[in-house]
Amino acid sequence: MKYRFALTIFFAALLGFSSVSMAAEKVYRWKLAETWGPNFPIFGDATKNMAKYAKEMSGGRLLIQVDSANLHKSAFGIFDFVRTGQYEMGHSASYYWKGKDINTMFFTTLPFGMIANEQYAWFYYGGGMELMKEVYDKYGVMSFPGGNTGNQMGGWFRKEINTVADLQGLKMRIPGFAGEVLAELGASPTNIPPGELYTSLERNTIDALEWVGPSLDLRMGFHKIAPYYYTGWHEPGTELQFMVNEKKFKDLPEDLQAILVNAMRLAAYEMYTHSQHESIKNLAEIKKNFPNVQIKTFPKEVMTAIRAANDKLLKQFADADPMTVKILKSLREYEADARAWTNISDKAYLDSF
């Protein structure tokens, strides 16, 4: 690269050109489409941080423009944008693509799955990245961890859940696989656009909803109309996703490839830390200013029933696809070993207080 560049200048000089504009190294102008709206907290900061790291580390040679959902008008079209090359990059969540390929579902989080630091160990040292590559390679898409929300809360409920029978007919906004699990127990899961959640809960269109956790829930106002805030089971370590079009990536010079990969990896870790801080700060505010909020844990009987429904559904997926069997085996074996360590380290320590 340097050699060709120097030769260009050399011949330019021989030809009598004295302009220095030719001396500028090539600038790569990329675009990233994100699922989130403009100024979406935490998730949106992850993409902005990534673009900032790339710009600063490349001395302005890799410039990534972030398009939020208001611009590209397709919050759930990110995978296709990147696959077709319409966008060089995307930021979303792998489990949104389960309708296209069921095996994308396992790289975000699973009910009763790993917590964030266990899952990072699985991704980077336990074979997770290799399995994700195997799933995404056929689409010409490179997939990377994109930031963790931390352990998500089980949701805001207007009534207490004391027995499995209390789930019967419960109208709850809880999308995706977790919703299917609750449906097994007689609940009526629905998905509702974020902008209508508050009103739906207030007007009893739904009885309960889950969103994320204190980091993002406080600003939604749910605590004003649903006093029971349950601890979580369904998304113990939700990892978002960066996607890169493989062909476009190969067009980058090696140093910019390294800058991009490390900028994504750092922005992902950073989002987890940011999520933790926002949950810490917002939970403190809830406790201080909204003492009516009661933090509850589902009774053991309820948790046992939910776990049984979860296992049953997962088994149906696994029976249908050998790649699913392979991914679930890796996840479960790693989780068992990881949990043994978590239990005698962080958990034993936390129990001692």
Added chain:
Amino acid sequence: MKYRFALTIFFAALLGFSSVSMAAEKVYRWKLAETWGPNFPIFGDATKNMAKYAKEMSGGRLLIQVDSANLHKSAFGIFDFVRTGQYEMGHSASYYWKGKDINTMFFTTLPFGMIANEQYAWFYYGGGMELMKEVYDKYGVMSFPGGNTGNQMGGWFRKEINTVADLQGLKMRIPGFAGEVLAELGASPTNIPPGELYTSLERNTIDALEWVGPSLDLRMGFHKIAPYYYTGWHEPGTELQFMVNEKKFKDLPEDLQAILVNAMRLAAYEMYTHSQHESIKNLAEIKKNFPNVQIKTFPKEVMTAIRAANDKLLKQFADADPMTVKILKSLREYEADARAWTNISDKAYLDSF
């Protein structure tokens, strides 16, 4: 930079030079001194990773040579190496400098302090970085998180600890502040070089020792001679440290400054993930191949006594120095809020199994 470079080539061309060697941009060759010996696992990988990230992202313009303790012969001289500029960078642990400045002690870990993800939130969003800068600025040294070991185990014991009386006269290798805490309860803490630990324990020169956790303990062989492996209290989230000489840092062009800062930050997060994986894997091996090892937790009575001794000692430090008061206030307030969140998120989730 680009402008001058192009002009150089231009005039070189006019003068008839065709050599392209002049086209090479300036290469910064730095040296880093680390506390660890050559090929020290995990900790040594963190420095190698950091140097690799810097080299790849800079296209070879920032090359960092890592000198291990066998070369520089001063495992605990790293702070002075960096302060004086003898080395541009160092990798060590902040609490090693407490003899020079007591306030450096609080940026690694504290008994009964925060776990890794709580502490990262404090460093990057809760004011920790600003306090660390205030402590290190006067030495012309920049200090950064350098990688987390995860929650450290309480140590390997030849006899069970059932009461506070069992700590009386206990000869234990446990250096630093935690050793002082146990001394308050009648134990005899000592420090012993790593190479002599096994023999000292085998020959009853000591009754117990703490090292790190499964990630680094298994290869030391302690499980063969001390069957009781206690869970931890004294180093819940040990964060190592990168140091950079401030003047040398300011000599770097802006893009290389960004590359260096992000390479350190990424290598630190990465080391935490690596530590987790090694503990996960090695604990599984201990359980499988050494079933005689008994994992124990100190009885509540013992923990209560240790915590009281810890609080008493910390109060003595705080009384002596207003900066210590300020740092401890920040740590304690953040820890209280962070723990409230951890308790209803990861802990509540882990408790449900």
